Amino acid sequence: MSMPFYVSPEQMMKDRADFARKGIARGRSVVAVQYADGILFVSENPSQALHKVSEIYDRIAFAAVGRYNEFENLRIAGVRLADMRGYAYDRRDVTGRGLANAYAQTLGTIFSSGGEKPYEVEIFVAEIGDVADDDQLYRLTYDGQVADEHGFAVMGGAADVVAGHLKEHYVAGSTLEDALRVAVAALGHGETEDRVIPASDLEVAALDRTRSQPRKFLRLRATRLTEILGGRATEQPDDAAPEDALAGAAPHQSGSDDPKDPTDQVSGATPPLEDPVTGEPPVAPPAHPGPPNPSDPPPVDPSDPPSGEPPAPGTPPPPAEPGQV
């Protein structure tokens, strides 16, 4: 009879958080930048069909990184919630704050419930007001935490590097064109070298309060982007990222804790990440696990030869069972 494992709540939450972070870290970043007339979203996304930034309502937009099917689910739920609210009451009664709350509750509940896998997503919910001071930008993490961001915000794989570049170059109250140039440069900024992202690989959308229609969301297509960005150095497309082939990716079993692989079976060897919202290190970092307990069964590795195979040449044959010839 096997004993049920005891997992402390702290460990369970940490495992779930690690799992979610690993999934999010695989994707490319999304940048949201406030400019004079609204909020601009820029992401590197070679796909023309699978959007990371979308419209929710008149003045509300949604951007996400992580697992496509999960944030698409959240996006559709948000559109339904907003449309139903606007239909039952009035268009002005649909607010970004209300939507961010609904998302926070949903993500928080899923994260802490044992029955569901935590969502590997981070999302922005943005709402523009009549003046720049009324613009709101919320960042929600996989565990349902909400942060009110000002100026600019970054989420996704290389968020630290991109945010570092933005911190140096961001100017409040700039034009759409300037904001776009800064955001694209930040996305192309790397730890070692900067690259020029091709205009066709950019997904850019904005909430623009100068639009005459009640729906303020607009996408900036490649031709417009080339016009604005113009005259840059040679474009260098990004290498294929794991998220580009999500559909075909099968879970793969390995014995090590690889931060790039959300499906690995081991957790805990990587140092705990900082708090996703505040950027602070965790209050009490759990001790690094010691060498594996010899009594523990070793993790199954598919690369190990199955035991039924013949032994490699040179090894002595196993002793024959009594009675065998």
Place this chain on the structure above:
Amino acid sequence: MSESRLPLSFMTPGTSSFADFLGVQAPDLLPSRRAVPTGDAGDLAPHGTTIVAATFAGGVVMAGDRRATMGNIIAQRDIQKVFPADEFSVVGIAGTAGLAVEMVRLFQTELEHYEKIEGSTLSMDGKANRLAALIRANLGLAMQGLAVVPLFAGFDTAADQGRIFSYDVTGGRYEETAFHSVGSGSLFARGSLKKLYRDDFDAEQAVTAVIQALYDAADDDSATGGPDITRRIFPVVHVITPDGGRRMPDEEVAVIADRMLASRMQRPDGPAAPLT
């Protein structure tokens, strides 16, 4: 907004139709799901009257008079009966005003919802069919006197032309060529347009023609309101071109209406068509 977790039904993939979603999630919000006591309810609420639409070389126009009636009473002088459905289409409604306005809001949300969920707009025929489905669901109420009869028009970017669709209370959908009219004054408006309409109209000529037609309808139908020159209330006119739709500002409509009224001072029956 709700302070708790989004219900599971919100997260369930499936329909892109807002009306279908509402039917599952909050059926009481759908106009067609309401039970009305038996008997004729037709005199309970105001009725909207005449809507006119006409195509021109680069698009389509729709105009509606501003009157709502309850029996012999003028219930409202400045009601709006023509609404943008989305960027490239417009819907005008005749019949029970309360239900009609609610149905227009549902239709607007339906089109926008589909666009947001799917990332592309419905085809012109798709929009017309969705509206037919909404009207069909209202048949029970229509049989009790609460009928809603819309007129739908828009610029079909695929076919590169303006198109007009009319409906009956059972949800029958009929595409019209050139021009059409619905509502109590529609017979007179259509007769007027028959004589006035030309294929080579530009936008302003088309607007003039539909305002003339509304005047003729108001001339012979007590439920249709003509231009109210003392209060400066003029028909609601929407013009849709390949660049999208817009409501013509009242000042522009006023200029056209004033010009028409000036010529009617000379000839009250309006412009004379050649005999042969």
